[in-house]
Amino acid sequence: MAAPDTDQTARGAFLKQLWEENPIFRQVLGICSALAVTNRMFNTLLMCAGLTWATTLSSLTVSLLRAYTPQRVRIMVNVLIIAVYVIVVDIVLRAYFPQVHGQIAAYVGLIITNCIVLGRLEAFASQNRPGPAVCDGLGAGLGYSAILLLVATVREVLGFGSILGWPLPIPLARWTIMVTPPGAFFVLAVWVWAARAWALRRQARAGSDGAGR
Amino acid sequence: MILAQANTDPHAAAGLLVVLLSATFTDNILLARFLGMCPFLSVSRELKAAFGMGLAVLLVTTCTCAINAALYWGVLQPLEAYHVPAESLKLILFILVIAAFVQLMEMVIERISLKLYFSLGVFLPLITVNCAILGTSLFMVNKELRGLEAVGYGFGSGLGWMIAILLMAGIRQKLKKARIPPALEGPGITLIIAGIMAMAFVVFSGMIKI
Numbered sequence: 542m543a544a545p546d547t548d549q550t551a552r553g554a555f556l557k558q559l560w561e562e563n564p565i566f567r568q569v570l571g572i573c574s575a576l577a578v579t580n581r582m583f584n585t586l587l588m589c590a591g592l593t594w595a596t597t598l599s600s601l602t603v604s605l606l607r608a609y610t611p612q613r614v615r616i617m618v619n620v621l622i623i624a625v626y627v628i629v630v631d632i633v634l635r636a637y638f639p640q641v642h643g644q645i646a647a648y649v650g651l652i653i654t655n656c657i658v659l660g661r662l663e664a665f666a667s668q669n670r671p672g673p674a675v676c677d678g679l680g681a682g683l684g685y686s687a688i689l690l691l692v693a694t695v696r697e698v699l700g701f702g703s704i705l706g707w708p709l710p711i712p713l714a715r716w717t718i719m720v721t722p723p724g725a726f727f728v729l730a731v732w733v734w735a736a737r738a739w740a741l742r743r744q745a746r747a748g749s750d751g752a753g754r
Numbered sequence: 755m756i757l758a759q760a761n762t763d764p765h766a767a768a769g770l771l772v773v774l775l776s777a778t779f780t781d782n783i784l785l786a787r788f789l790g791m792c793p794f795l796s797v798s799r800e801l802k803a804a805f806g807m808g809l810a811v812l813l814v815t816t817c818t819c820a821i822n823a824a825l826y827w828g829v830l831q832p833l834e835a836y837h838v839p840a841e842s843l844k845l846i847l848f849i850l851v852i853a854a855f856v857q858l859m860e861m862v863i864e865r866i867s868l869k870l871y872f873s874l875g876v877f878l879p880l881i882t883v884n885c886a887i888l889g890t891s892l893f894m895v896n897k898e899l900r901g902l903e904a905v906g907y908g909f910g911s912g913l914g915w916m917i918a919i920l921l922m923a924g925i926r927q928k929l930k931k932a933r934i935p936p937a938l939e940g941p942g943i944t945l946i947i948a949g950i951m952a953m954a955f956v957v958f959s960g961m962i963k964i
Contacts, residue, residue, distance in 0.1 A: 572795075723953040
């Protein structure tokens with residue numbers, strides 16, 4: 542599991558979730574939806590908005606209720622709190638984006654069991670004051686969104702030759718594989734690879750500077 | 755009543771087989787729907803652990819999908835006529851059923867067989883948050899499967915998940931001796947293997963249409 546959270550300032554918690562402890566790159570959590578909704582950027586944007594909303598507000602709620610929640614039924618209570626916010630997302634999507642709702646409805650429902658949301662509630666929100674908890678949730682949601690958009694951009698440009706549904710002016714051969722499931726795995730793998738390689742190189746440089754290794 | 759209908763229908767047996775096979779292979783919950791990825795990446799290091807996890811998922815998916823189908827089509831959906839928001843409430847219903855079932859399962863297994871408890875026990879709490887389980891129930895509603903078909907769908911998708919994690923665990927055990935770039939080790943290489951496996955499963959996709 543993630544290292545215990547010692548940094549309890551709001552800004553620190555936000556930045557840490559956004560990059561240092563990025564839920565997808567570092568912890569490889571919650572990637573189910575990262576793979577399933579990313580073949581169109583527009584669907585991805587809506588999904589990210591939904592997840593960010595759910596993590597932020599459920600972090601706030603859990604943090605406010607942390608003194609009154611019995612330890613034994615903690616997980617059940619957390620899951621129900623997330624479920625309430627996810628249902629709001631579901632209703633909003635159905636009302637304003639019926640077409641997209643048809644495509645990603647099942648994955649929106651699955652935000653409830655998304656390990657990122659539950660993980661942040663367990664590791665941070667249930668032990669911290671509301672202010673930092675909200676920032677932590679928001680950071681995790683935005684960190685997740687950033688990676689999803691990276692994956693979605695690559696998949697839509699290569700698979701459909703468009704960005705947000707607008708066709709690109711340059712002619713591109715369509716890569717069918719990018720639209721199909723395997724494409725999602727490959728694109729995410731390459732991004733994870735790149736992020737880790739960059740982090741490793743920075744670590745090595747910091748190590749040789751500091752310890753003279 | 756739904757069960758009785760399924761039994762008297764001569765095409766029911768064939769239909770059931772199609773649902774089961776498509777859930778296992780063409781519509782594999784893990785490789786085509788991307789559900790249950792977190793345990794798939796973290797528990798697939800050892801073949802033995804993967805087997806335990808796979809078995810637990812198979813058991814829980816089959817049972818919860820059947821219970822959820824009965825509750826949704828039997829209770830929640832008829833209530834929609836009285837302005838009950840069934841579409842929204844199903845999320846809460848399903849997650850409660852799954853959590854309660856897993857808790858019950860843990861207690862029952864502990865009573866019946868300690869040996870089984872120690873091989874399955876560690877994985878059971880993890881299962882409540884395995885999205886493959888909730889996902890199977892949600893797709894069951896989308897596909898409008900009832901009665902026996904729902905049981906078949908639950909069993910098929912659990913089996914598909916188990917096959918996928920066993921294959922992955924086997925490959926990863928061999929990989930221990932391979933030389934992999936350091937940055938690609940762990941999740942990176944596992945994702946690439948999963949991609950190649952997904953390509954293999956895409957081949958099945960033309961075979962069954964439902």
